Amino acid sequence: MALRKINIGLIGFGNIGCGVVKILQQRKTLLAQKIGIEIVVKKICDSDLGRKRDVSVDKKLLTAVADEIINDPQIDIVVELIGGLSPAKEFILAALRKGKHVVTANKALLAKCGNELFSEAAERGKNIYFEASVGAGIPIIKSIKEGLVANKFSSIFGIVNGTSNYVLTQMSKESCSFANAIASAKAKGFAEKDPTFDIQGIDSAHKLSLLTYLAFGKIVNLKDIFIEGIAHISALDIAYAKELGYEIKLLAIAKKEVDELEVRVHPTFLPVEHLLSSVDGVFNAIYVSSDLAGDLMFYGPGAGQLPAASAVVSDIVDLTQDIKAGLFRPTLNSIEDNSIKGLRKIDEFENKYYIRIMAVDKPGVLAKVAGILSKFGISIASVTQKERLKSQVVPVVMVTHEVKEKNMRQALKLIDKLSDIKEKSVAIRIEGV
Ligand code: HSE
Numbered sequence: 001m002a003l004r005k006i007n008i009g010l011i012g013f014g015n016i017g018c019g020v021v022k023i024l025q026q027r028k029t030l031l032a033q034k035i036g037i038e039i040v041v042k043k044i045c046d047s048d049l050g051r052k053r054d055v056s057v058d059k060k061l062l063t064a065v066a067d068e069i070i071n072d073p074q075i076d077i078v079v080e081l082i083g084g085l086s087p088a089k090e091f092i093l094a095a096l097r098k099g100k101h102v103v104t105a106n107k108a109l110l111a112k113c114g115n116e117l118f119s120e121a122a123e124r125g126k127n128i129y130f131e132a133s134v135g136a137g138i139p140i141i142k143s144i145k146e147g148l149v150a151n152k153f154s155s156i157f158g159i160v161n162g163t164s165n166y167v168l169t170q171m172s173k174e175s176c177s178f179a180n181a182i183a184s185a186k187a188k189g190f191a192e193k194d195p196t197f198d199i200q201g202i203d204s205a206h207k208l209s210l211l212t213y214l215a216f217g218k219i220v221n222l223k224d225i226f227i228e229g230i231a232h233i234s235a236l237d238i239a240y241a242k243e244l245g246y247e248i249k250l251l252a253i254a255k256k257e258v259d260e261l262e263v264r265v266h267p268t269f270l271p272v273e274h275l276l277s278s279v280d281g282v283f284n285a286i287y288v289s290s291d292l293a294g295d296l297m298f299y300g301p302g303a304g305q306l307p308a309a310s311a312v313v314s315d316i317v318d319l320t321q322d323i324k325a326g327l328f329r330p331t332l333n334s335i336e337d338n339s340i341k342g343l344r345k346i347d348e349f350e351n352k353y354y355i356r357i358m359a360v361d362k363p364g365v366l367a368k369v370a371g372i373l374s375k376f377g378i379s380i381a382s383v384t385q386k387e388r389l390k391s392q393v394v395p396v397v398m399v400t401h402e403v404k405e406k407n408m409r410q411a412l413k414l415i416d417k418l419s420d421i422k423e424k425s426v427a428i429r430i431e432g433v
């Protein structure tokens with residue numbers, strides 16, 4: 001009996017697009033045996049058709065006009081891999097309105113316009129699948145949506161940006177500066193040409209907004225996510241972190257605190273024993289705490305042609321099964337966790353802190369600093385002066401007990417105004433203890 005064919009149209013024939021075509025060509029028989037359907041790439045659209053690619057396709061499949069895919073009634077699934085906000089958004093909306101399912105890896109677009117796109121999809125009885133948008137080939141989205149469907153979640157801690165994790169790992173393992181670590185990431189092809197989004201934590205925040213929706217059913221606007229990047233992390237702080245038994249990681253955190261949700265991205269001190277501390281280089285990991293399945297960590301390469309394309313193909317396959325069964329499974333079937341009343345305000349976040357101040361080494365300076373901390377109810381767990389250079393500036397490193405964000409900010413502001421404090425103080429949140 002001839003296999004049923006399902007046609008797909010690919011918009012965006014870049015690195016990941018080529019990977020998708022490669023997998024569909026090379027695993028054609030295997031996939032057909034596994035799913036009982038032949039997946040046919042019917043059209044491929046890209047604005048630059050002349051570029052050299054690492055996969056060859058019949059020239060007749062190629063077009064520079066996306067409408068040739070969107071308006072083709074024989075295409076059931078549109079795969080959007082051009083990235084960016086526009087025209088990706090318009091293409092996805094048009095495809096849904098033409099009755100097609102959509103697969104995308106576009107986390108920036110979903111984080112910004114997910115509400116609108118998913119509503120449109122639901123209205124049309126179509127789906128948007130997006131496994132490749134977080135952690136590339138790591139099946140984290142499917143795991144939260146399906147594997148852990150019966151669970152309630154208390155927190156998600158993610159290392160979801162390979163570039164920044166590579167930079168922090170280089171600084172920690174090779175004792176190099178931030179600038180050298182970035183240069184090395186670029187030289188090895190790990191960092192984008194412009195890694196601003198990665199370094200500033202914005203890419204992690206895009207991914208966090210999707211994970212938060214899946215786990216907690218809350219749509220969190222990017223502007224409501226507290227985001228701090230890693231550009232201010234110095235080799236000094238990495239070295240002190242190690243001395244104190246920590247690694248510094250850029251974490252994307254969604255955490256339920258009583259009846260509120262904290263959603264934040266920032267560099268974090270994590271105890272070396274924490275599983276996430278051993279996630280090095282460009283690898284990603286998502287550490288999920290759930291009430292039935294317990295604590296789980298999903299780990300793997302968070303970027304790269306074949307890992308990302310593997311996730312895209314998995315979405316295509318899922319959609320072929322839905323089409324075959326005549327099923328409509330809403331894209332985001334997360335039910336809002338009603339025990340969460342709202343987002344916790346940044347001022348109210350509570351954390352232990354690592355603080356480094358640069359103080360003139362003379363009597364009474366530490367007493368003044370301690371006085372300010374005590375005024376804001378900040379209790380010191382440990383304090384170490386790292387050097388002894390009378391009348392010169394020395395680093396003083398402190399670890400605090402739990403303190404409210406607002407109090408820490410106000411205290412640091414006053415500390416930095418002291419005449420014996422010679423540089424802006426550094427404060428890094430501690431998690432996992
Ligand atoms: N630029 C991202 C990273 C990969 O460095 O992890 C794409 O999500």
